[in-house]
Amino acid sequence: MTTYLVTGGAGFIGSHLTTKLVEYGHQVRVLDNLSTGSLKNLAHLGNQFEFLQGDLCDRQAVAQAVKDVEIIFHEAALASVPRSVEHPLDTHEACVTGTINLLDAARHAGVRRVVYAGSSSAYGNQKTMPKHEGQVPQVLSPYAAAKLAAELYCEAFASTYGLETVRLRYFNVFGPRQDPNSPYSAVIPRFVAALLKGDQPVIYGDGSQSRDFTFVENVVQANLLASQADGVSGRVYNAACGQTLDLITLLRLICERLDVSFAPHFAPARVGDVQHSWADISAAERELGYRVGISVHDGLAQTVDWYVEQHRLSQNKVEPVAAPLLSSGVTAVPPSAKGHVA
Numbered sequence: 001m002t003t004y005l006v007t008g009g010a011g012f013i014g015s016h017l018t019t020k021l022v023e024y025g026h027q028v029r030v031l032d033n034l035s036t037g038s039l040k041n042l043a044h045l046g047n048q049f050e051f052l053q054g055d056l057c058d059r060q061a062v063a064q065a066v067k068d069v070e071i072i073f074h075e076a077a078l079a080s081v082p083r084s085v086e087h088p089l090d091t092h093e094a095c096v097t098g099t100i101n102l103l104d105a106a107r108h109a110g111v112r113r114v115v116y117a118g119s120s121s122a123y124g125n126q127k128t129m130p131k132h133e134g135q136v137p138q139v140l141s142p143y144a145a146a147k148l149a150a151e152l153y154c155e156a157f158a159s160t161y162g163l164e165t166v167r168l169r170y171f172n173v174f175g176p177r178q179d180p181n182s183p184y185s186a187v188i189p190r191f192v193a194a195l196l197k198g199d200q201p202v203i204y205g206d207g208s209q210s211r212d213f214t215f216v217e218n219v220v221q222a223n224l225l226a227s228q229a230d231g232v233s234g235r236v237y238n239a240a241c242g243q244t245l246d247l248i249t250l251l252r253l254i255c256e257r258l259d260v261s262f263a264p265h266f267a268p269a270r271v272g273d274v275q276h277s278w279a280d281i282s283a284a285e286r287e288l289g290y291r292v293g294i295s296v297h298d299g300l301a302q303t304v305d306w307y308v309e310q311h312r313l314s315q316n317k318v319e320p321v322a323a324p325l326l327s328s329g330v331t332a333v334p335p336s337a338k339g340h341v342a
């Protein structure tokens with residue numbers, strides 16, 4: 001049976017990927033240092049996966065994690081532009097040093113393929129849209145630089161050592177389980193959390209900036225396809241919806257779903273943020289067989305409803321359960337039931 005390793009599997013995207021792999025009956029191991037992730041995100045899986053608590057920069061832990069693994073989904077990173085502006089060295093360590101440690105351990109262990117979670121931040125502000133993989137990157141933040149540097153290591157390990165690597169550039173992924181409570185939370189959880197608390201959501205800049213918001217299930221599909229497709233090692237693909245939405249429109253849609261009035265607070269634009277983001281997904285469609293399964297509107301409705309339910313449970317003092325929205329066949333269990341912790 002193929003053994004999959006998901007680094008960062010206790011995080012937002014990694015937990016959805018882990019859930020899907022378990023649902024398909026695969027043997028799955030998760031490596032995570034729980035710095036931004038939580039075992040609550042995997043609680044619904046019970047003991048159906050193996051959990052290793054460890055850091056990507058700890059070579060021993062990484063060597064243990066890659067043992068007998070065929071395919072790695074590399075999700076672990078400090079995934080935030082503002083965090084990288086405040087703490088560039090931490091971002092570098094997790095994203096770049098962590099990735100080269102993983103790649104080196106993978107080649108020594110005979111891993112077949114590594115699928116890397118890259119970022120659309122690598123594009124920066126391009127003159128022409130939509131953004132495609134042939135464009136020259138333009139990094140506007142330490143996060144973008146770190147995610148791109150790790151991409152280059154993936155490319156180098158494919159050409160130098162024959163380790164198969166496929167890079168996906170994710171565009172603003174959103175969905176259930178994305179953390180709304182961190183100072184570095186992404187825009188959708190931040191808007192919803194503020195509105196549920198009765199606070200004014202903050203828009204940095206004038207709200208005209210736009211993003212290609214991508215429901216997490218689409219990114220999970222892109223990963224599964226990238227892990228299996230032939231002739232794609234060493235290549236990079238956008239993983240996105242192929243549509244763009246400005247922040248004013250995004251907030252209006254969320255307000256409509258919550259049935260609350262639209263009254264944002266505008267704050268100065270943040271350093272490192274790109275102005276517009278919109279992906280050309282034709283390469284992924286052509287070479288990976290990727291299709292957008294869930295539209296941004298349907299994904300947004302599911303996501304907002306999930307936050308509302310979590311809010312309701314927390315108001316009633318019930319510990320929220322990490323509901324496996326993407327896994328119809330998996331039974332939810334209380335958060336105390338954790339995977340096997342090595």
Ligand SMILES: NC(=O)c1ccc[n+]([C@@H]2O[C@H](COP(=O)([O-])OP(=O)(O)OC[C@H]3O[C@@H](n4cnc5c(N)ncnc54)[C@H](O)[C@@H]3O)[C@@H](O)[C@H]2O)c1
Nearest residue numbers: 008010011012013033034035036037055056076077170173
């Ligand atoms: N969420 C997005 O919109 C988005 C967009 C582009 C790229 N990405 C990339 O997708 C991946 C997953 O992002 P996410 O949104 O799920 O973030 P997340 O913070 O929810 O998940 C990251 C996980 O990695 C773990 N981690 C961090 N540093 C680690 C280390 N040194 N060793 C071991 N584990 C470590 C964290 O504990 C966490 O569980 C990241 O690589 C991120 O850069 C995300």
